[in-house]
Every structure is written in C-alpha cells, then in structure tokens.
Amino acid sequence: MAVAQTDLLCTSCGGQCAYAPETQKLTCASCGTAHDIVDEAGDPTEEFHYHPGLPHTEQRFVAPETLHSCETCGGGVVFTGAALSERCAYCDGPVVRGSADQRFQALGLIPFQVTAEDAQARARAWIAGRLAAPSNLGAIVAQGRVAGIYVPFFTFDSHEAIDYWAKYRTGGKNSVTRTVKGKMKIAFDDLLAPASPHITPLIRDGILHDFRPATLRPFTPAYLAGFAAEHHHLSVSDGLASLADDKALLIRNRIQRKHGSKRLFNIGYKTHTSGIHYRRILLPAWILHYTYNGTPKRVVVCGLHGRTFGERPFSRAKLAAYAAALSMLAIVTGWLWGAAGFL
Template identity: 65%
Template sequence: MTQLSATQRDLLCPFCAGQCVFSPAAGALVCESCGEGHAIIVDPAHDPTREFHYDPETPHTEQPVLTEDRVHQCETCGGAVVFTGPALSDRCGYCDGPVVLGGRDERFQALGLIPFRLTEAEAQTRAIDWVRRRLAAPTDLADTVSRARVAGFYVPFFTFDSHEAVDYWARYRTGSGDKARTHSVKGSMSIVFDDLLAPASPHITPMIRDGILHDFNPEDLRPYIPAYLSGFAAEQHHLSVSEGLAANEADKRLLIRNRIKTHINKSRIIDIGYKTHTSGIHYRRILLPVWILHYSYNNTAMKVVVCGMRGRTFGERPFSPFKLAGYSAAISALAIVFGWVWGAAGWF
C-alpha cells in the first residue's frame, strides 16, 4: 500500500476520501469524486503580509529547507516545478517542454500567496479575446488559441521595501541651432520603495512579470497553505535574498532614473548619473498565480499569459502577411489622395 504524505492526506475528501482540488470559482477545495466543497481553514494568527528585515552588512540566517516534495525538471528550459494534488503533468508550464521527475526539493519557504481567482475557462476566454483584438492577426488565430494547452501554476516573487538616499547629477539641453545650450544640474532626493515586486526565478519572463505587476495587491495575500496549490503546479523559492536583490537591480535602476527625471523636471535630459545609499530593506517571499496558454502557429511555438488574479493578458502572436499588405496599400492610397487634394487646392 502506498504511504500518503501529510499534504496528500490533508487533501482527501472527508466524505468519500476522493482527491480535492482548489476551485478558483468557489475559493475553496472541491472533491473531484463527489463534488463536495470544503472551506480552507486559515490560522488567524498567521499574517501573510508580514515582512522580514534584511541587512546586507550582517550574516543572513535564513536557510533553505529540504521538503518531502519531488521536483519535476524541465529538459528544455531547466525550470523546476512541484505538483500538488492531482496536477501532475509531463509538460513544463513555462515553455511546454518535457519534464522528468527529479529529487526532493530544497527551497526557501514562501509564507504567503494570492490564490487563483480566474478559472481555466475564464483564462482561455481572456486569451481568445486578446488575440481577436490584435491588428493584422491571422483569421484563424483565435481558433488556434482556443485549442492551446493551458497551464496554471504559481510563480515565485519577492516584495522589497527600501529607503534610497540619492545624490544625482545630470545634463539637459535647451534651445536649438546656434542657441542650443547644455546645462548641468545636481541634487539630492529621497525615494521610498514599498512592495516593489521582483521575480524570484530566472524563468519568469518580462511577459509573465508584466502580466502580474499591475494586478498585485498585498491585501489579497493569504497564508501559504498547500490546499491553495492543489490541482496546480508551482515553482518554489530557490534564490537567496541577496540573489533576489541582485536580479532586481536593473529594474530598480530604471525606477530611480525615472524618479530623478521627474525631480529635475526638465525636458531633453541627455545624461544622468547617481549614487544611492540603501537602508531599511524588508522582504517577503510569495507565490502568485498565472495561466499560460501554449500554442503553435506555422510550426512556431508561442504563448499567451493571463494573470490569475484579475486577468490582465499579454502574449506572442503572428501577423498575417496579406492583412499587412492590405493595410500598407490602404495607407499608401490615402497618402496619394491626400497629396492630390493638397495639390489641387493649391496649398503648395
């Protein structure tokens, strides 16, 4: 007789011993055998919004733990996912490549997550609506996407807080021609980042990140409970906090430069430099839900990403060469007509 893990036992239906999965529509566990729903019990003392202090100048005591979960490793992109409940798949949610069973998972513990709110059917509807609105899309694209393989899984993110004391210098131009001038400016400013969302995996592409960034609300966080993951896959946290901060450095630099531009309040800025002192770093480890639809068009693999929280959609799509040629011809015809009218009216 196969011995069940503690997580598997918790996901058995108390009425019929069938397997329960999390239903985004019900916001609860639903038995796949008898259809009974079961509320997820949350410890009120567990605060999923709790943040932890991080000081890069002192040793960090957080250590990864070895769990009973077995990871499935993608042979194409290298992504490692854990399946909870009956979610087992032989395909990778990130790239649709084949996955093979690996060893036990050693990971940092996520303390919070936002459960799926959109069902698979709703995600597919959002994706089809998205491709139908694409300019110059092939006529059969929506039908192709309707047959896409849909993968729902949780992806790892950090949230970071920090205080930045910034000293900057910049140059900007005014005037034109002989009156063109270059000016220098310098100054200081304070920037507070609160809940800056940062991917905690190199497999989270900009398309996945952008689909999630605008829908994140820390008030939606729930405690990390395996019941929320039942029926889904998840990539867990494997980056240390210092690695997460380093991976987010490029995004942070861009945000600081944009804040400096706003602070200078000048147009035609041509150069910006700065140095910053960072303090008050706090972080969370969380999991966020995403649907990814994998499809192929003319033997080219593509995907559409739908945020599992509120449905914001991004994706890859092909273009119809015939529609592009038609649009080009129409624009050229309009330009010719406009030029003819302009000339006939004697406006030259």
C-alpha cells in the same frame, strides 16, 4: 509545500479535492462538495530585514517527493494533490519525477481568482484582437490548453539617498548646455522581483499590474491543490540583483519628474540603499502554449485579475496590405488637400 493527500480528500465521499478559483474553496471532483480552506497561522504581509553587509540566513526546506523537473527548460515544480498536468507550465516540455531538493520557503501567496475557462477565453480573445494576425491563428490557439502555476516572487522595500547630476539645454536661439546637480530621497515599497530564473519578462509583466499586498494569505498548501507551484530558487541578494535595472529606471524617472519641463540627458547618480525588507511569496498565472510554423509561443493570463499578455506571429500579406492602404490614404489626403486650395 508538502501536504498529506488525506488532507485533500472529501469528507463527504472520500474523493479527491482541488482548489476552485471561482469559490476559493476545495471542491470534490467526485461529488462537487465545496470545503472551506482554513488558513495556516502566520502573517503573510510580514517583511524580513536584509543588510547586504552582514551575513544573512533564512529558512530552507526539503522539497517533497512530488518534485518534478522539466526535461526541456529545467524548471522544478511540485504538484499538490492530483496533478492536472504532465507538462511544464513554463515551456510545455515533459516533466519527470525528481529527487528531493532544497529550496527557500514561501510564507505567503495570493490564490487563483481566475478560472481555467475564463483564462482560456481571455487568451483566445487576446489573439482574436491582434491586428495582422494570420487567418489560421485562432484555430491553432483554440487547440491549446492553459496550465496554472504559482510563480515565486520577492517583494522588496528600500530607502534610497541619491546624489545625482544631469545635463539639459536651455531654450531659445542661443541654446547652451548646462549641468544640474541635486539630492533626493526615495522610498520604494513592494517592488516585485522574480525568485526563479524561469520567470520570463512576459510572465513577470503579466503579473506585475495591480498587485496588492493586502490580499496576501498565509501559505496554505490547500490553495495549491490541483495546480503546479515552483520553489523559490534565488537568494535574497540574487533577487536584489535582478531588480537593479528596474530600480535604475524608476530612479531616473523620478529625477526627470523633479525637474519638470527640463529635458534632462546624461543622467547619472549614486545611491545609498538602506532599510531593505523582503518577502517570499507565490503569485498565480495561467500560461497557454501554442506552436505556429514550428515556433513555440505563449500567452500569459494573470491569475489575479485576468490581464493578458502574449507572443504572436504576423501575416506578411496583411502587413503589406495595411502598408499599401496607408500609402494610398496618404496620397488621397494629399490630393484632396491640394484640390481644396491649401497648397
């Protein structure tokens, strides 16, 4: 991820350039001149074969001296060009310069397409739309600032040959429990899995939607200028292990759909996995941190399309008021129903 700082200087005035999501160009902070980014060579959609029964090696690289480590969560990030944040994008903790470190190399990325201003507005709008939110929550969130980070992910393909079994109940008065068995094949394509232990479900779910591999670009450090980026920390086998629960849910859903109206339960299966291919990529996310009553919380805005997820507190007084209103509505509805002669 190293890049010479001279490569990020404006050719017009010599000022420092940063990547601008609104134009997808390097823009000079001094004179505003926009410079086209020339993608580096390589096919970012290329996938690499992995066989769990054979020794596996892949390219490692030594991180540059601009590696920073978070003192709070231990996250390791790099800043390309002028660092826009001195705090960790994941947890908002302080970051300090670290030593050179070995990590796995990302070969593709999707650049930020949502600006910081738009992400800030989306995060505030998401908070404003929450029911039973404390009255002062909007003002507290307004004091926060979004931090942009390129988050490391895998994409995985695989072929699954599945033997399954399950139980279901027949309908009618004399319902009985029966067993169903079967075989099926599933081809998974571009399943996303985190490549860092610092990617929480909130961050992952904020990015998963609408990911399109066709929009991947070759890894080019200029896209990182002015942003943080985390290295890939996990091996391919670690990435596959982190995907196990998601795959199990998808397989069970496919088995259920195959049998349509039958409500299966006690679903079990064995699967033979083959044809595993993977990529290492970086995806963009904006993260807004705020603290409410001493508890840190986050709102995540996907840098691809602006989809927003977050953590929020509730107002106990408003929850009690809503519950009372619903109870009163139920009482009035029942009274009107009875008064109309339906009871």
